[in-house]
Amino acid sequence: DIQMTQSPSSLSASVGDRVTITCQASQDINYYLSWYQQKAGKAPKLLIYDASKLETGVPSRYSGSGSGTDFTFTISSLQPEDIATYYCHQYENLPITFGLGTRLEIK
Amino acid sequence: QVQLVQSGAEVKKPGASVKVSCRASGYAFTSYDINWVRQATGQGLEWMGWMNPNRGNTGFAQKFQGRVTMTLNTSISTAYMELSSLRSEDTAVYYCAREYSTSGDLGWFDPWGQGTLVTVSS
Numbered sequence: 001d002i003q004m005t006q007s008p009s010s011l012s013a014s015v016g017d018r019v020t021i022t023c024q025a026s027q028d029i030n031y032y033l034s035w036y037q038q039k040a041g042k043a044p045k046l047l048i049y050d051a052s053k054l055e056t057g058v059p060s061r062y063s064g065s066g067s068g069t070d071f072t073f074t075i076s077s078l079q080p081e082d083i084a085t086y087y088c089h090q091y092e093n094l095p096i097t098f099g100l101g102t103r104l105e106i107k
Numbered sequence: 108q109v110q111l112v113q114s115g116a117e118v119k120k121p122g123a124s125v126k127v128s129c130r131a132s133g134y135a136f137t138s139y140d141i142n143w144v145r146q147a148t149g150q151g152l153e154w155m156g157w158m159n160p161n162r163g164n165t166g167f168a169q170k171f172q173g174r175v176t177m178t179l180n181t182s183i184s185t186a187y188m189e190l191s192s193l194r195s196e197d198t199a200v201y202y203c204a205r206e207y208s209t210s211g212d213l214g215w216f217d218p219w220g221q222g223t224l225v226t227v228s229s
Contacts, residue, residue: 034215043202043219044152050209055217087152091206091213095168096142096154 002026002090006099014107019075021102023088028068032092035064035073038101039084047086048073080106109133111203111220118226124191127223129203136184137161140206142216143177143188145199153199157206158186193227200224 003026013019023033031051036044046055048064051071061076075082083106088099114128129141143155156167158177165177176189186203200222208214 032213036216043222044204044216045219046215046217049207049215049217089152089215091208091215094166094213096157096213098152098154100151 001095002029002093002097004088004090004097004099006088006102008102009100010103010105012105012107013078015078015080017078019078019082019104021073021086021088023066023071023073023099025069025071025090025092029090029092031067032090033064033066033071034089034091035062036087036089037082037084038087044087078104078106109205109218111205111218113201113203113220113223116224116226118228119193121194121227121229123193123227124189125193125225126187126189127201127203127225129186129188129220131184131186131205134205137181140214141177141179141186142204142206143175144202144204144216144219146202146222147196147199150199155188155201160186190225193225195227198225198227 005024033051035048038044047058047062052064063074065072085101085103087101110132112130117125119125137160140157140159142157145153155171158165160179179186202222203220204216206214
């Protein structure tokens, strides 16, 4: 199974800050990675697919990069509505695996 | 719009089975795989398996082999996930999600159903 190591597990930042989350795969997954946002009590929502492609309708302050084993998710200017848990997800091979999540809070 | 609507919350006793439904609308149901993911309270996302609504074939995470069944009713664009021999550790929110791919292979999940809380308690 491909292990996805996501860090940090939690993060506190101020409105307007640049926020970065990383995800490392235990083996090469090419660009087959997506990022989801999950707000409290809600289903996950797709933000980024194929490592760097922004889903339609998702604000441009979100971005993703990377390929192979190392990936980064960035919020360029943190907004209050960005409070959520973020997950990476590899779909290079079965079984599908997720990172353990990053809980993002506002300082 | 593309939407997945799941059945309501369930409370089951240990050893029982639960069947969760996922009704699709806004797209061609048989054109995209449906995946099931669960999330225990305060925990991360755990993939359970997938089903191809066109061919009816399935694939499951090893952890759930022998305990999970995925079926569908294409006439009402609905997928079902049944989990048997329930234990307290199966208490979780269960999500269905449409798998989307441009490469024809595995893909990302979008959209997700709203989730179904399954509580296993004696």
